[in-house]
Amino acid sequence: MATNQFGDLDKKTLTQIYQLMVKSRVLEERLIKIYRAGESYFWIGGPGEEAWGVPLGLLARKGQGPAFDFFHLHYRCTPTLLSLGLTMVDSIRLMMNRATDPSTGGRNFSNHYCFPQWNVAPVTSPLEVQYPIACGTAHVQKRLGKKSITIVTGGDAGTAEGDFASSLILASRKGQELPMLITVQNNKWGISTSYEGQHGETNIADRAKAFNIKSRVINGNDPVETYIALKEDMEYIRNTGKPAFIEAHVSRLYGHSSASGANPVQNEIDPVKEFEQRLLKAKVITDDEAKKTWADFEAEGIRATEQARSEAVPTAESVWDHTYAQNENADWRKF
Amino acid sequence: MANMAQAIRMALHYAEKNYQLKDVFGQDVGAPLGGVFTATQGLETAWNSTLDERGIIGMAMGIAMAGDRCVAEIQFADYIFNTIDLLKIAGNTLWCTNGQYNLPLTVMTPVGAGIRGSVYHSHSFDAWASRLAGWKVVMPSNPLDAYGLLLSCILDPNPCMFLNPKALMRVRGEDLIPGEPADERDLKNLIDAPIGDRSKWKAKWPAIQEHLVPIGKAKITREGQQITVVSYGRHLLLCNEVADQLKAEGYSVEVIDLRSIYPYDWQAIKNSVLKTGRVLFVNEDTDVTNFGEHLCYRVTTELFYHLMAAPKVLAGKNVPGIGLHPHLEDNSVPQKHEIESLIREICAEVP
Numbered sequence: 069m070a071t072n073q074f075g076d077l078d079k080k081t082l083t084q085i086y087q088l089m090v091k092s093r094v095l096e097e098r099l100i101k102i103y104r105a106g107e108s109y110f111w112i113g114g115p116g117e118e119a120w121g122v123p124l125g126l127l128a129r130k131g132q133g134p135a136f137d138f139f140h141l142h143y144r145c146t147p148t149l150l151s152l153g154l155t156m157v158d159s160i161r162l163m164m165n166r167a168t169d170p171s172t173g174g175r176n177f178s179n180h181y182c183f184p185q186w187n188v189a190p191v192t193s194p195l196e197v198q199y200p201i202a203c204g205t206a207h208v209q210k211r212l213g214k215k216s217i218t219i220v221t222g223g224d225a226g227t228a229e230g231d232f233a234s235s236l237i238l239a240s241r242k243g244q245e246l247p248m249l250i251t252v253q254n255n256k257w258g259i260s261t262s263y264e265g266q267h268g269e270t271n272i273a274d275r276a277k278a279f280n281i282k283s284r285v286i287n288g289n290d291p292v293e294t295y296i297a298l299k300e301d302m303e304y305i306r307n308t309g310k311p312a313f314i315e316a317h318v319s320r321l322y323g324h325s326s327a328s329g330a331n332p333v334q335n336e337i338d339p340v341k342e343f344e345q346r347l348l349k350a351k352v353i354t355d356d357e358a359k360k361t362w363a364d365f366e367a368e369g370i371r372a373t374e375q376a377r378s379e380a381v382p383t384a385e386s387v388w389d390h391t392y393a394q395n396e397n398a399d400w401r402k403f
Numbered sequence: 404m405a406n407m408a409q410a411i412r413m414a415l416h417y418a419e420k421n422y423q424l425k426d427v428f429g430q431d432v433g434a435p436l437g438g439v440f441t442a443t444q445g446l447e448t449a450w451n452s453t454l455d456e457r458g459i460i461g462m463a464m465g466i467a468m469a470g471d472r473c474v475a476e477i478q479f480a481d482y483i484f485n486t487i488d489l490l491k492i493a494g495n496t497l498w499c500t501n502g503q504y505n506l507p508l509t510v511m512t513p514v515g516a517g518i519r520g521s522v523y524h525s526h527s528f529d530a531w532a533s534r535l536a537g538w539k540v541v542m543p544s545n546p547l548d549a550y551g552l553l554l555s556c557i558l559d560p561n562p563c564m565f566l567n568p569k570a571l572m573r574v575r576g577e578d579l580i581p582g583e584p585a586d587e588r589d590l591k592n593l594i595d596a597p598i599g600d601r602s603k604w605k606a607k608w609p610a611i612q613e614h615l616v617p618i619g620k621a622k623i624t625r626e627g628q629q630i631t632v633v634s635y636g637r638h639l640l641l642c643n644e645v646a647d648q649l650k651a652e653g654y655s656v657e658v659i660d661l662r663s664i665y666p667y668d669w670q671a672i673k674n675s676v677l678k679t680g681r682v683l684f685v686n687e688d689t690d691v692t693n694f695g696e697h698l699c700y701r702v703t704t705e706l707f708y709h710l711m712a713a714p715k716v717l718a719g720k721n722v723p724g725i726g727l728h729p730h731l732e733d734n735s736v737p738q739k740h741e742i743e744s745l746i747r748e749i750c751a752e753v754p
Contacts, residue, residue, distance in 0.1 A: 134469045173501030182500040189468055190500045194488055200458050201489075204465015211425070211471075218465075234458040241453070390502035391537055393560035398536070400701075403619070403669040 073350065075296045082352050085126070085291050089118035089340045091365045092147040095156050098369035099163045099178055100322060100330045107377070108163050111326040113179045114144030116319030117253055119339035120288035123295035125151025127302055129216060130186050138187040138205040138218040140198035143179040144253065145191065145221065152186045156365075157372035167380045173389075174382040195226035199235035199250070206239065206246035206311075215306040217247045225258025227272055239311040240279035248311040249301060250276065253288060255320035260328065276313035288316025289339040404575040404587050407567060410546035411442040411511070412594060413580060413611050414553040415474060419448045421613070422557055426466055428452045429459055429476030435601050439478055440513060440572045444596045445606025460486040460510065464493050467508040472557060477512040479520075480528040480566070487531075493562045494537030509556040509563045514542070515687055516725045516736045517570025517637055524569075525725035525732070527688035529635070529664050532564050533697070539618050540664040542566040544639035545576040548662060551616030559618060566664075568637040582611035621668035623675070627657035630681040630750050633672055633698065635661040638685050638737060645742045656746060664694060669701070676702055680711035681749050687736040690718035712752035717745055 074082055096115045103111040114121060125148040128137040141148060146159065158170050162181070165174035171182040171190075182190035189205070192198065199220055206218035226232065239246040252272050256263040269275060276283040282304060286297045294316065301312040319336040323329060347353045353361075391398035405413065418424035427443055433451040437444030452459050456477055463475035477483040483490075490510075497505045516525035532540040539561055543549035549567060556563035575587065584590045593607045624639065625646040634642045639660045646656035657675050661667055676682050682702055684695035695716040702714045719736045726732060 138469065140465075169501075171501075172499055175501060176499055180499075182503055184500075184503050190496055190504060192492055192499075194492065197461065197489060197492060200461025201465040201468065203458070204462040204467070205469040206465070207426075207462060208466055208469035208471050231457055231461065234453075234455050234461065237453055237455065238458050238462065390498045390500075392539075393497060393505040393507075395502075396561075398666070400665075400667070400669070400697075403666055 073346070075292045077292060077295060079352055082347060085122050085295070086343060086347055086353065087361055088122045088147065088151050089291065089343060090361050092118045092122065092150050093340045094362065094365040094369055095150070095159055096146055096322070098156070098160070098373065100326070102160065102163055102373060103326050103330065108165070108178065111163070111178050111330055112143050112324070113322070114146045116255065116321035116336065116339065117144045117288070118147045119291040119343060120253055120294050120316045120318050121145060121147025122151050123291055123298050124148045124219065127295070127298050128152070128219065132185050132187060134205065134208045134212045135214040135216055136187050137216050138189065138202070138209070140189045140202040140205070140218065140220040141181070141191055142195070142198065142222045143177070143191050143193070144223070145181065146179055149181050149183070149188065152183070152188070154181070154183070155372070156368055157375050160372045160376040161379065164376050165381065166376055167382045168376070196222055196229035196231040198222065199231045200238065202248060203235055203238040203246055206248045210247055210309060217249055217302060217305045219249045219251070221251050221253060223258065224252055224254040224256065224263055224272060225261065225266070227252055227275070228266065236276055236279045236281065240281050245310040247305050247309050249305055249314065250281070250311055251314045251316060253316050253318045255318050257320055257324065259324045271315055273313055273315035281311050281313045283313040285315045285317070288318040289337045289342065291339070291343055404577070405546045405580055405583055405590055406573050406575050407543070407546045407549045408440045408442045408572045409590060409594060410550040410580060411553060411567065412444060412446070413583070413608070414550045415443060415446050416606070416608050417611055417613065418554060418557045419446060423472055424448060424474065424557055425471040426450070426473035428473070430454050430478050432476050437596060438476065440569065441595070442572070443476070445594055456482050456486045457489060460489040460493070463508045463510065464489065464506055467506040468504060472507060474509045474511060474557065477510065479524050479526070479569070480512040480514040481523040481526040483512055483528060490535050490538070494535045497561070498537060505560050506562050507560045509553070509565055511553070511565040511567060513569035513572070514566045515568045515570060515637055516732055517568070519727065519729070519732065520569070520725070521727040522724035527686070527719065528566055529686060530688040530692060530694045532566065533665050533694045535564070537562065539563045539666065540566065541618055541662060542568065542636045542664060543662065544568070544571065544636055544660050547576050547578040547580055547614070548616050550580050551614045552618070552662065554613065555615050555618050563618070566636070570637045571640070580611055581614050582609055584609055616662065619663045619666040619668055621662055621671040622660045623657060623671070624660050625656060625658035627655040627679065629655040629679055630683065630746055631657045631659060631672070631675040631679045632683045632685060632746065633659045633661055634685040635664065636686070638687055641739045641742055642685055645739060645746060649743065649746060654746065654750065667698070672698065672702070673706065676706050677709055680709055682714045683745055683749055684714070684716045685737055685742055687719045689721045690716065691721045693718045711754050712749045715745055715749060717741060
């Protein structure tokens with residue numbers, strides 16, 4: 069087996085990355101099918117970000133509380149969630165707004181995940197708000213001193229928001245640097261507006277350099293390059309307590325969301341297919357193994373859909389639940 | 404007797420020693436200034452943030468998410484408006500996550516006119532804050548309540564907004580905070596930072612004790628039979644003054660200090676209005692979609708057949724800002740003579 073092109077990642081790791089990438093793609097395509105079948109109101113997700121998102125989830129220190137890594141993710145984060153342990157059925161429960169949806173109880177859009185047991189902060193529709201919020205969890209981690217880090221992700225278009233600049237400033241203040249991995253997944257689109265025409269900087273990563281933040285641009289469609297870069301930068305952050313910045317160039321393979329049709333695009337790199345071809349060519353996996361991987365996840369997706377379809381939806385009465393902690397009454401009619 | 408700035412300072416000190424309050428932060432909150440109103444002087448956990456309101460609120464949300472308690476200050480409520488969607492998210496995080504992530508954080512910000520603060524140091528925020536579902540919103544009218552309400556906010560598992568009337572920050576109350584020295588000069592010597600070099604100064608905290616004002620509980624500050632006046636913050640003091648003056652003429656005015664804007668003490672309002680049959684709501688936020696309007700609506704719909712006169716709201720004029728010249732400010736926010744006139748008018752109405 070030729071390992072050099074895989075950066076000395078062993079077969080087990082390569083296979084694990086490949087399988088999670090395929091699983092993520094199958095799941096996202098399943099979600100789109102659910103939307104098309106009229107069983108959900110909206111889809112937004114991350115086909116095209118598998119090579120970036122899977123290594124991110126695999127390399128983090130997973131757990132609950134500030135001694136573990138925190139994730140402040142955007143809505144294209146399914147690959148990372150699957151790497152952390154998300155099941156297909158839980159993603160589909162969210163998509164089909166079931167009461168059993170563990171992230172939101174049927175209250176929010178697809179891919180708006182929340183898993184406190186893995187320090188996954190709730191994904192929000194407003195863009196870039198996760199960046200200053202991430203500074204808060206990093207601040208607590210720094211105080212705790214357990215070398216845990218905070219990871220924040222977002223798209224290229226959102227970097228126009230002031231919150232992006234806020235995070236660079238808060239993370240890099242001299243003597244008060246925060247242990248944060250600040251990242252941007254640059255797919256060159258903001259809904260229908262292209263990257264060209266909206267940016268004067270050569271690279272988004274250059275903005276981090278202005279704050280003396282260790283910064284780099286990577287090919288986020290290559291899971292090996294991504295894995296190596298993430299591993300190095302996570303170690304740097306844990307060792308120094310200082311932030312690092314990664315701009316990952318990624319694809320967007322089904323457009324922005326169901327609002328723009330969720331149709332496959334043909335002119336962008338498919339990181340799953342490309343990585344599969346590399347593994348086949350290097351004989352890390354066989355053709356039969358590849359076919360079985362796709363088929364197994366497809367079957368799992370169908371089973372998960374049937375299960376979620378059979379489960380209860382939120383009751384109308386539950387609308388007041390969790391407005392306040394411990395379900396304290398928040399309805400003024402009952403004050 | 405402590406003023407409100409000293410009361411807030413003592414509450415924060417009590418919380419950092421007893422409630423594991425870990426961060427008190429905002430612009431100019433830490434040394435050397437200790438807050439533009441000196442409300443955070445001498446605290447161990449106070450630190451200066453960047454001049455970035457969204458950074459302050461975002462960071463507070465993250466600190467709460469990671470499990471620590473914090474109090475974040477926006478220097479004047481006039482500058483909180485660019486954080487409104489973060490405040491909305493802080494209020495909906497528990498709900499959106501189906502009960503998984505609560506954000507126990509406190510935001511404190513000075514509000515209101517009364518110091519000739521011009522367009523951007525006079526804004527009110529109580530009506531805006533009342534629309535932030537998931538938040539609890541309080542506004543004290545005296546130092547002891549400021550102490551007790553702030554401690555309740557810090558202990559509460561929900562996001563809480565502590566609106567401190569800036570015109571009252573130097574006003575002293577009538578009641579000692581438990582453990583506070585009786586002589587205000589002693590307190591000043593213990594906890595007020597000296598003028599000039601403060602680099603070696605440390606506060607010497609008195610042995611203050613816990614005193615909690617429950618969120619959602621109003622207080623009757625003047626008992627009466629003829630009319631109910633509901634207010635909070637600095638206008639509560641004006642209402643008390645008017646009630647005292649009118650008493651000499653034979654008026655019997657009941658004044659309620661609401662103290663909590665949300666959740667609010669409906670039972671206190673209801674019981675009082677059932678007794679008096681007349682009610683006036685007074686606050687200084689602008690009068691279109693004012694919080695007093697909500698209370699007035701509720702009185703009208705739920706207590707209509709018990710009313711002896713039309714309920715009224717006296718609030719700020721719906722103008723774009725508070726002008727600097729006293730003619731402008733005084734004609735923008737409710738004045739004492741207007742409160743008096745309306746009380747007379749409502750009491751004169753015959754059903």
